[in-house]
Amino acid sequence: MITDSEKMLDRIYNEVANSLNISSTMFDKAVKSYEAVGSWLGDAEYIGDIKVFPQGSFGLGTVVRPLTDEDDGYDIDLVSLMEDGFQLDDKMIKSLVGKRLKENATYKNKLEPEGKRCWTLNYDGFHMDILPCVPRHSIYLQPNFTEIRLTHKTGFETYEPRFSNPQKYIEWFEQQMSITLNEEKKAYSYRNKVDIETVKTYKVRTPLQKAIQLLKRHRDIMFEGEENAPISIIITTLAARSYNNEVNLFDAVKNILLKMPLFINKNVDGKFEILNPVVPDENFADKWNLEPKKCDAFFKWLRMAQLDIIENPLSVTGLNNVSSKLEIAFGKKITEKSLTEMAINDRKLREKGNLYINGLMGGITSEAAITTKKIGGHTFFGK
CATH class of the missing domain: 3.30.460 (Beta Polymerase; domain 2)
Structure with a gap:
């Protein structure tokens, strides 16, 4: 069962991913x-x-x-x-x-x-x-x-x-998140009154896409000004292979970081292989075998991502303490912006009477259900 802390991190991570996304x-x-x-x-x-x-x-x-x-x-x-x-x-x-x-x-x-x-x-x-x-x-x-x-x-x-074969790679990537992608395209089609067939993948926001954005930002923070940073195509390919159509972003990131090593192979000569899923004769990890520092940097990043994104934020209580941990993972500016946006959205929902607390599972939601209790509106400055 997902904990209250994981629910909170899921909400924050969605806001972080939205802040990272192209406008x-x-x-x-x-x-x-x-x-x-x-x-x-x-x-x-x-x-x-x-x-x-x-x-x-x-x-x-x-x-x-x-x-x-x-x-x-x-x-x-x-x-x-x-x-x-x-x-x-x-x-x-x-x-x-x-x-x-x-x-x-x-x-x-x-x-x-x-x-x-x-x-x-x-x-x-x-x-x-x-x-x-x-x-x-x-x-x-x-x-x-x-x-x-x-x-x-x-x-x-x-x-x-x-x-x-970039076209086939996009098709493969879409297939790795086919369930959540279809749901997001349906929602986009409904909101924008367009045929679902015309909705491009880069127009929507699945947990896999957001998870990759979070991982790439953590990589950028960790290796700012340094060489040997893990390349995006390796992060993207391993994340897509590891993704299991989780609808919860926190779960998606957690499981991706856990499963990534399962898709890193060694051939009979002991050389690392992360093969292009649509052009098998292309090895995305070919430079690992020529420059071992790049391989070492990837596994160092992977362990730090597990600590900074999953383990450390779950080890503390209180929003201020969680925020301090996330600033290490994603940067101070993006973290502060995301928490501010979350607070503004909650206030708007509360003022409209559309904010609920889930009595069965805990956490705040905008969806009414038998197990939820409406959070009453209030004014600020003590009035």
Whole structure:
């Protein structure tokens, strides 16, 4: 049975995740920006048919705010797929997209020097990483033929092919949370009066998405200014494998942190493996085997996350003491903001007469039931 302390932490963690999430204003700005980039790239006759779509944390709905307002902002990862470019060589895949971006004065001013895999545009509040690629095979056709070939720059004017399948990864991620995702999409569809089929994963908020945001924020806090921080794709993949469609966020985070090690394997040569679930020849942990410090850093982070997010907050009583523990996990600013938002929401519900205490299980709720008792309204300043 879930305890009162766990219920309270569940409420707080939901508020923390909401505070970490990308704002609707920034979300809309990012979507309009990448649609505009897609239109510009698609208008170039020498590129041909092009498909631009989000991948990574933006596509999965797991973006987190920067640590401070002075940080550079969000990373928006985009796939720029030249659908007719199967025959292009590795260098040409990269250079065609870069050439087209430089033909637009606005994008040219935002463009960073060529990266290993991406072209990056710097916007106010976020970076847009554009990944040029072509179909791995002769065609790109959803849902079955969605593998891509991208290029990895290894030196001056030298490139080598790499392979991925971001569309399939999103589909796999969705399947790992299929029950809660469907419920959230239903709710979003009802609230916004749109067909459920049109609701994108990054528009909704499941416990898995929120749990990953909490874990990534803890990682950012722990490794601020340091190297060897666990990479997001490893945290995301292990969390998704560990998730069991828990509807309670605290339970989701607790079980994810407990089960993560079960999905870290070693091959016959004793090398660590965390395989891409949709491209099995890609090992997300390949650098662990080359740089053992990265492996050590992951397991150190995992243990600290278990302590800071689960064990330590449960070891104290009183909101002030809990708050102090959570500041270590998520940062002072986000923790204070989340607790303030929770207090404001409770006050609004109380004033409307919609706040209840559960006499059977304990805790505060906005839902009336046989076992709940309404909390009476009151005025402040002792009146």
